[in-house]
Amino acid sequence: MTAAYDLVIIGAGPGGYPLALRQARKGWKVALVEADQVGGTCLNWGCIPTKALLASAKGLHFLRHADRLGLTAGTPGFSWDKIQERKDTVVAQLRGGIEKLLTGAGVTLVRGWGTLQPDRKVTVTGSEPAELEGKRICLAVGSIPGVPAVFPQDRSLFWTSNEALYTREIPDTLLVVGGGVIGLELGQVFAEFGSKVTVVEMMPQILPGLDTATAKRLLPVFKKAGLEILVGQKVEGLQADQGRVTCQIGGQTRIFHKALLAIGRRPNLRCLEGSPVKLEQKGPFLAVNERFETSQPGVFAIGDAVPGPMLAHKATYDAEQLARQWDGETGGPDYRSVPCCVYTYPEIAWVGLSEEEARRQEVPYKAGRFLFSANGRALAMGEPDGQAKALVDPEGRLVGAVLWGPEASDLIQEPTLLRALDVGGHAFSQVIHPHPTLSEAFLEAYENALGRNLHG
């Protein structure tokens, strides 16, 4: 028998579960289909487990350099098993919280694999088979590691982020293919815990999207942190040989204990496999209009499955936008102020246009900078490395910002707010910033762009 709902969502990640909560709390009858765990990639295989491991790595780094603050920490050590257990506990705690919220809101969680069928129906296979029908369907199916078939598929040697996050071993040497966010974050974790890590990026810079000057400036910083980073180089002939990874980099044969393939992700459109439903695509993504509707009326899609930055907060933003549109609000999504964060140490974060993009788009701007080494709080914390940079247009509006240094991922929220609210004139200069705080660095950079900063 087919169960009827107002809304059937496939995928309980940071796109799907917030949409389920929003609509159920309005009284809609909502079914949420999930083949793995609620929380999706973000909670179980992405944002949260990486940050938990990075917190342990950063803690160890702090202990190793405690003498900077006049502290004696003995010989710092660690238990990888305990670090993994802690990470799993954090993930489980958050997962339990989401499940409680879903139950409290009256969402029907259907565990199993959903396949889209014609006429807004979904077949669920697995231990709880079901036939569901929705007045509306939303595909919040997310993404999976994008490893092309030409790459070796043996996941015991050639990890994706999924294997790296849950591994019980720390390899002596690790090749990271790809110098994006995932490659750098996980590369740093393994480097701190003892692996000799080599990151190879094919593009001329690490972190595509980050402004070029900052990306260049960060190379020696990561080198000092123990990562060998090669940019503008290709890994060729990657293969397994007697239980090791072999390849050529820059014409030289290199051997590693493991490889981490961090070369991007692709939308997970397997909910369409074996289905007579055909949806239009834009490249690897599902094509949607401003109302997140696919080429099939009544079938919507959000998050990593549709074009835009593949980030958890963008997926949740999509869910909120879609919920608002169903409430009758007009206006499509606006992705001009999506912040990007890298939670390495130092942290890196940016929002809006880079200098290169601003020049390409002929957006007028002046760049202002401020070093954390001139910020009282950063010095007091013993973390003087880093810089705030603001690109400001002649009307005082923020075009873009990039921060690297202590707490950059939290500090980016102020520029994000400025840009999202399109604040110009002298308004921001008059906002009182507490002293001494790291937030003063961005204010100084902004003021520097306008030629009126106090320090420097």
Ligand SMILES: Cc1cc2nc3c(=O)[nH]c(=O)nc-3n(C[C@H](O)[C@H](O)[C@H](O)COP(=O)(O)OP(=O)(O)OC[C@H]3O[C@@H](n4cnc5c(N)ncnc54)[C@H](O)[C@@H]3O)c2cc1C
């Ligand atoms: C290692 C790593 C670190 C990351 N760190 C960050 C970070 O720090 N910050 C950030 O913003 N982003 C980060 N991301 C990206 C972030 O995880 C994704 O952008 C986000 O999870 C996308 O949300 P989503 O809801 O679109 O999809 P997902 O979170 O991928 O969720 C989709 C869900 O749908 C389920 N599903 C798919 N198909 C079916 C089906 N047919 N039937 C039933 N269920 C199905 C999947 O099992 C999954 O649970 C990271 C990703 C990785 C891999």
